[in-house]
Amino acid sequence: MITLEKLNFSYANTAPVFETFNWQVQRGERWALLGPSGCGKTTLLYILAGLRFPTSGELLIDGEKITRPRPHSGLILQEYGLLPWATVQENVELGLRVRGFYGADGIHAPRGETPVNFDVLPLLKDLRLDTLTDKYPSQISGGQRQRTAIARTLILNPDLLLMDEPFSSLDALTRADLQNLTLKLCDEKNLTLIMVTHAIEEAAIMGNKILLLGNPPNTEPLIIDNPNAEKEGYRDSQAYTELCQDLRQRMEKA
Amino acid sequence: MKKQDVFLAALAIFLFWQISALIVDRNILPSPVLVIQVFFKELFNGKMLEHAAASLWRVMASMFLSVALAAPAGLILGQSKRLNRFFSPVIYLLYPIPKVVLVPIVLLFLGIGDLPKIVIIFMILFFQILVLVRDQAAGLPAELIQSVRSLGAGRRALFRFVYLPASLPAILTALRQSVGTAVAVLYIAELFATQRGLGYYIYFNGSTLFDYPAMYAGVLAMSLLGLGLYFTVDWLEHRLCKWQFVE
Numbered sequence: 001m002i003t004l005e006k007l008n009f010s011y012a013n014t015a016p017v018f019e020t021f022n023w024q025v026q027r028g029e030r031w032a033l034l035g036p037s038g039c040g041k042t043t044l045l046y047i048l049a050g051l052r053f054p055t056s057g058e059l060l061i062d063g064e065k066i067t068r069p070r071p072h073s074g075l076i077l078q079e080y081g082l083l084p085w086a087t088v089q090e091n092v093e094l095g096l097r098v099r100g101f102y103g104a105d106g107i108h109a110p111r112g113e114t115p116v117n118f119d120v121l122p123l124l125k126d127l128r129l130d131t132l133t134d135k136y137p138s139q140i141s142g143g144q145r146q147r148t149a150i151a152r153t154l155i156l157n158p159d160l161l162l163m164d165e166p167f168s169s170l171d172a173l174t175r176a177d178l179q180n181l182t183l184k185l186c187d188e189k190n191l192t193l194i195m196v197t198h199a200i201e202e203a204a205i206m207g208n209k210i211l212l213l214g215n216p217p218n219t220e221p222l223i224i225d226n227p228n229a230e231k232e233g234y235r236d237s238q239a240y241t242e243l244c245q246d247l248r249q250r251m252e253k254a
Numbered sequence: 255m256k257k258q259d260v261f262l263a264a265l266a267i268f269l270f271w272q273i274s275a276l277i278v279d280r281n282i283l284p285s286p287v288l289v290i291q292v293f294f295k296e297l298f299n300g301k302m303l304e305h306a307a308a309s310l311w312r313v314m315a316s317m318f319l320s321v322a323l324a325a326p327a328g329l330i331l332g333q334s335k336r337l338n339r340f341f342s343p344v345i346y347l348l349y350p351i352p353k354v355v356l357v358p359i360v361l362l363f364l365g366i367g368d369l370p371k372i373v374i375i376f377m378i379l380f381f382q383i384l385v386l387v388r389d390q391a392a393g394l395p396a397e398l399i400q401s402v403r404s405l406g407a408g409r410r411a412l413f414r415f416v417y418l419p420a421s422l423p424a425i426l427t428a429l430r431q432s433v434g435t436a437v438a439v440l441y442i443a444e445l446f447a448t449q450r451g452l453g454y455y456i457y458f459n460g461s462t463l464f465d466y467p468a469m470y471a472g473v474l475a476m477s478l479l480g481l482g483l484y485f486t487v488d489w490l491e492h493r494l495c496k497w498q499f500v501e
Contacts, residue, residue: 049404068408075404080397085419085497095405098415108406136497149401156405 001027001160001192002048007057009043017043019217020057027159030186030193030229032207034200034247039213041196042164048194049075049162061160071099071110073160074153078168081149082137088148089133092120095156120155127151127181143174147181154185161186163195167202176235179205200251204243205235212250222250284467293471300468301455306475308450312368312443313436313483316375317429324383325425329417331384332391349385353377354439361446371443371451375436383428390424391417423498426491433487437480452476 002025010016017040025031033041046052047059050069059066061073069075082091096118099109124130127147137145146166153161163182167175179202186193195206203210208229212222224247228239268286275285296302331338357374364370394416402416444453456472459465492499 046400049400051400051403069404069406071406073404075401077397077401080395081401083398083402083416083419085422085495094402094415098402098405098407098411101411101414102406102408108408108411136500138497139500152405162404 001025001062003058003060005058005060007047007059008055009040009047009052010055015216016055017216017218018054019219021218021221023211023221025192025194027192028190030183030206030208031195032203032210033194033196033213034203034207034210034251035198035213036215036251037198038216040216040218041198041213044213045075045162045164045194045196048160049073051075068107070160071108071156072158073162074156074158076146076149076153076161076163076166078165079145082145082152084137087134087136088129088140088144089120089124091137091148092124092129092151092155093118095152096120099156118155120151123151123155127154141174142170143178146170146178150178150182150185154189158191160192161194163193165196165198168197168199175202182206200244200247204240204247205229210247212247214251224250281466284470288467289470289474292467293474296468296471297475302452302471302475305450305452305455305472306479308368309440309444309452309476309479312371312451313375313433313440313479315368316372316379316436317433317483319372320376320379320383321425321429324380324428325387325421328384328387328424329391329413329421332388332393332421333417338388338392345381345385349381354442357439357443357446361443366447371440371448374439374443378435378439379429379432382432383425386424386428387421390421394420423491423495426487426495430484430487430491433483434480437476437483441476452479 002023004021004023007018007021007023008016009018009021033044035041043052047054048061048066050066050073053067061070064070083094086094102108104111121130121133124133127150129144129147129151132140132144132148137148140148149166161182166182167178170178182193182195183206185191193206195202197203197206204226206229208226210224210226212224214222224243226243228234228237228243231237231239234240271286275283293302297306331341353374356377360370360374364373399412399416402412407415440451441453441456444451445457448454452472452475456469456476459472460469
């Protein structure tokens with residue numbers, strides 16, 4: 001689904017973050033992008049989101065070169081993603097309104113889909129937001145805010161979910177709750193997930209594949225398979241603990 | 255603030271005025287009872303309504319003009335670092351100049367009529383709105399912009415769905431903060447080269463006719479004008495920016 005070929009990226013006047021970097025993502029995979037701060041994991045996510053562009057090399061998603069945010073990719077950030085002046089419901093409707101604003105031009109919105117009469121309530125109900133529709137972001141908890149951000153993305157029927165440390169400012173229980181919710185949604189809607197995280201435990205839970213990035217420049221992708229992530233009771237399993245240890249050692253070495 | 259408390263405060267002010275008038279006991283401080291009587295008489299039977307309408311029109315026109323020009327300019331400067339770098343030294347120099355000292359110059363150039371008065375007030379409001387809207391637009395978190403862009407928003411949709419609603423509170427705050435100054439400067443401007451407006455009415459009654467109750471009625475009218483504008487902006491702010499007042 002996603003192909004990075006000989007990707008180079010550097011910010012103006014600094015050393016490159018990625019150098020001839022190759023990477024492939026298949027449809028339905030769940031990737032965790034793990035690494036210390038400054039390793040370029042968020043940069044990579046923004047490139048995938050079409051918000052930053054490689055200095056050279058190629059990024060293809062579904063065979064198409066990415067020159068702007070792709071209508072079928074959903075992006076969820078750590079904070080500040082919601083409009084503070086809009087209610088939960090208005091925030092969830094935002095993407096639909098943007099699409100209605102441009103019409104189905106195939107650039108800002110997929111061709112042939114101009115949402116006019118949309119009903120976001122069923123989705124709000126699914127995400128336990130139906131009692132909060134008239135609340136503003138400042139009135140709800142961090143977990144509720146992120147559920148709103150997820151709803152806003154899902155209403156647009158994405159096939160690719162890009163998340164940048166979405167749960168790192170939440171308390172442990174809420175975080176686990178939202179991790180499970182995300183996994184469930186990926187499963188139900190057959191989403192491809194790419195989640196940036198600096199937390200080893202989160203990477204081990206969310207990713208059935210983990211891309212480990214180190215100090216830039218990143219040249220060879222370091223990929224760790226995590227097939228056990230699919231299994232029941234994985235959070236409490238031996239395999240999970242071992243993977244976390246393994247990841248920690250690798251990060252310390254890198 | 256409770257409505258009842260505001261009413262009580264108004265009552266207290268009138269009481270203070272009444273007592274002062276009794277103590278001073280001179281025609282230059284008439285009692286509020288007399289002034290209010292004259293106020294209504296002048297308003298409905300006299301010329302005051304005409305003068306008040308002229309003043310109101312001047313302030314409203316300046317408010318409209320300044321929002322219409324300063325808000326887009328502020329939005330553009332807030333979005334473009336390069337333009338802002340270019341213009342901000344100019345704004346930095348012009349913003350703090352007390353615009354009221356420009357009254358004689360503007361009158362020299364624009365002469366009599368409404369235009370010079372509107373221009374003076376416009377200059378005050380323009381910079382206030384420009385600076386607040388610019389800073390509001392520039393201060394929007396990058397994450398917010400990026401996530402709305404990821405929903406497919408290009409430049410036009412960002413304007414419509416992010417920058418415009420974000421600048422609304424800044425516009426209203428600027429208006430609320432400067433409406434008092436605007437009315438004050440209107441008074442000054444109406445002392446020159448006009449025979450219409452509450453400023454002229456106050457001055458004429460006080461210095462030429464020595465009709466102090468009428469002069470006080472004019473002062474009352476001008477105060478009510480400022481107060482009314484302030485309350486209107488405040489009301490708009492509560493209505494249009496509900497999110498700022500929720501708990």
